[in-house]
Amino acid sequence: MASTMTEPAPLMSSFYAVEAGWIDYNQHMNMGYYTVLFDRAADEAYAEIGFGPEYRDASGCTTYTAEFHVRYLRELKLGDRVQAAFRILDYDEKRFHSYQELIREDGTVVATGEGIALHVDQSGPKVAPMPEAILARLRQVAEQHGKLPRPETAGRGMGLRRRR
Template sequence: MPDAAPFLSSYHRVEEGWIDYNGHMNMGYYTVLFDRCADEAFAEMGFGPDYAAARNLTTFSAEFHIRYLREVKLGDRVYSTFHLLDHDAKRFHSFQELYHEDGWLAATGEGLTLHVDLSGPRVAPMPEDVQARVARMAQAHATLPTPDGVGRRIGISRKG
């Protein structure tokens, strides 16, 4: 388990097929990038392809909310933070920030992830060893300030 908090992913490059007719990355590929970066954090918690194959357990995304703050373009290199905000035996709440290699914030993503027994499939408690790894990451992240944008809702602000 890394000592640094929040978790930092490796760099990922914006691919050619992800660019839309506006000349920037299409909104759907922000989710792809957040997912690829989260997979690295999930591996630290014990999840991933080997976990699913060996235990017939995995994770499913229940919700994911993205804020698009600045456009990224073809060839840009980005990385993501992963901040584990909360968890229980069956779920965890996380927040990610997608940064351009030059240091500016491109997007944020907030998610609720479920632990799933694939024999159902159904939501199920994590095994104790995995719960311990999740708890260690949560403890490492507990002293971090709450990121800007956590819990935001979508709506049109009206002046009263």
């Protein structure tokens, strides 16, 4: 990730290019691949926090996604390059709430993703408390991200708006 834990900025992922196999018959990226991009970027952020493959191998614990919501704001075309801004909005001893923005190279936010992740002991599998070292790192990241304004669309419900 491009940012550091000492900056009050989101964690920024590497750039990813839209692949040919992701383009649908409408000649733009199929909706499912937005989630692929969010997932790849989250893997980078999770490693920064301490949830990478090494942690899983050493502890038998990992993260599972419990819920994930995507907002599609702009279409992506073949070859477009994007990176994700990743933020922790909230956490407790067993889970955390994250918010991401997919940002095209020109600075346009093309999608947002918001999720709840669970800390899971894979021997069950069962949701389990995080060890203090991981929790301390998550706390540090959340404190830095908490200095930023909360995204207006975070926690937003979904439904049809009716004109009255």
